Amino acid sequence: MSRSTRRIPLVNLSHYRSGSPEERARFVRVFGEALKEFGFVSVEGHGIDDGLIRRTYADVEAFFRLPEQVKQRYHVPEFGGQRAYTPFGKEHAKNRTVGDLKEFWHVGRDLPEGHPRRPDTAAYNVWPEEVPSFRPNTLALFNALDEAAALMLQAVAEYFGIERNTFSDMAQDGTSVLRVIHYPPLKEKFIPGAVRAAEHEDINLITLLCEGTASGLELLTRDGEWIPVDTLRGQIVVDSGDMLSRVTNGVIPATTHRVVNPPSAAEDNTRYSMPFFVHPYPECVLQPLPGTVTPEKPGQPPITADAFLKQRLREIGLIK
Numbered sequence: 001m002s003r004s005t006r007r008i009p010l011v012n013l014s015h016y017r018s019g020s021p022e023e024r025a026r027f028v029r030v031f032g033e034a035l036k037e038f039g040f041v042s043v044e045g046h047g048i049d050d051g052l053i054r055r056t057y058a059d060v061e062a063f064f065r066l067p068e069q070v071k072q073r074y075h076v077p078e079f080g081g082q083r084a085y086t087p088f089g090k091e092h093a094k095n096r097t098v099g100d101l102k103e104f105w106h107v108g109r110d111l112p113e114g115h116p117r118r119p120d121t122a123a124y125n126v127w128p129e130e131v132p133s134f135r136p137n138t139l140a141l142f143n144a145l146d147e148a149a150a151l152m153l154q155a156v157a158e159y160f161g162i163e164r165n166t167f168s169d170m171a172q173d174g175t176s177v178l179r180v181i182h183y184p185p186l187k188e189k190f191i192p193g194a195v196r197a198a199e200h201e202d203i204n205l206i207t208l209l210c211e212g213t214a215s216g217l218e219l220l221t222r223d224g225e226w227i228p229v230d231t232l233r234g235q236i237v238v239d240s241g242d243m244l245s246r247v248t249n250g251v252i253p254a255t256t257h258r259v260v261n262p263p264s265a266a267e268d269n270t271r272y273s274m275p276f277f278v279h280p281y282p283e284c285v286l287q288p289l290p291g292t293v294t295p296e297k298p299g300q301p302p303i304t305a306d307a308f309l310k311q312r313l314r315e316i317g318l319i320k
Helices: 013-018 021-037 050-064 068-072 134-160 166-171 242-247 305-315
Strands: 010-012 040-044 084-086 103-108 177-183 197-200 206-210 217-220 226-228 236-240 257-259 271-278
Touching (some): 010 013, 010 021, 013 021, 013 134, 021 040, 021 134, 021 236, 050 103, 050 134, 050 177, 103 134, 134 166, 134 177, 134 236, 166 242
Parallel strands (some): 010 040
Antiparallel strands (some): 040 236, 084 103, 103 177, 177 271, 197 257, 206 236, 217 226, 217 257
8 A cells, every 4th residue: 555545544432432332342443453553543523622622722822932031931951841841952752862843841730739649759730821821721631631541541451351441540640741842844943864753652651642733743654664644633643652562562562653844845834733641640560461471472571650751751851
């Protein structure tokens, strides 16, 4: 199949949420097989309000249009990129030293002090006072994506024939983050040898990606072909990360993907995107499901989600 026609499968989350037994079973099968084959799947009927996505994008654009010195006030280095603003070119892909051509903001889960799953050194959300609606809109989007993600993780568990809440319980009160990203036109900012987002795998369990404002996302298939991933209005693109790969012992691999630079000056436009990274709670132990372990494939040793996350954040340059 050619590069231009090969596409990831499309499923409807409402079939799983409230469909017939046949619709639910089909969702579980197609969703699971898509992650297994591509590591990516498109989801419609997800229940995220289109108006909320539009309003949040308007806020994101308003923030990133602020002067550089204003944005820098919201960069908190001790947060390790887990909250607030991360400047242009700061993050790089694993095993690369050149920064990506992007800047972003992280909104995380705020657990109250004394909550048993609140890390001792938790970063906390800060908010750009210049864009008053940024806080309510991004928090509403965070919560809506969090709810949809729990359903999808339940479907993955059903695909494996295990307790339905296995993966969604891992993400309960987890350190998930909503990342809002600005990719400026290359004519405005460019780092030699850099791309908008160099090839990488996500760290977390799954990622939910609201439709981007421009094309450029590509995935690497299991047979080594780069294919475009369309993030269409009304759809969310879901991909599997390193943590899900670890607990499924590679049955669902983490898929390499990237955001390529615009192919021509005519297409050198601003791009915004809003991925939601679904993370387990910090002390959650990542270890292979018993049914996935074989003598030939014993799996990797157990590690907590917090230790794994910090290891990866060091690898991508966000913490020392």
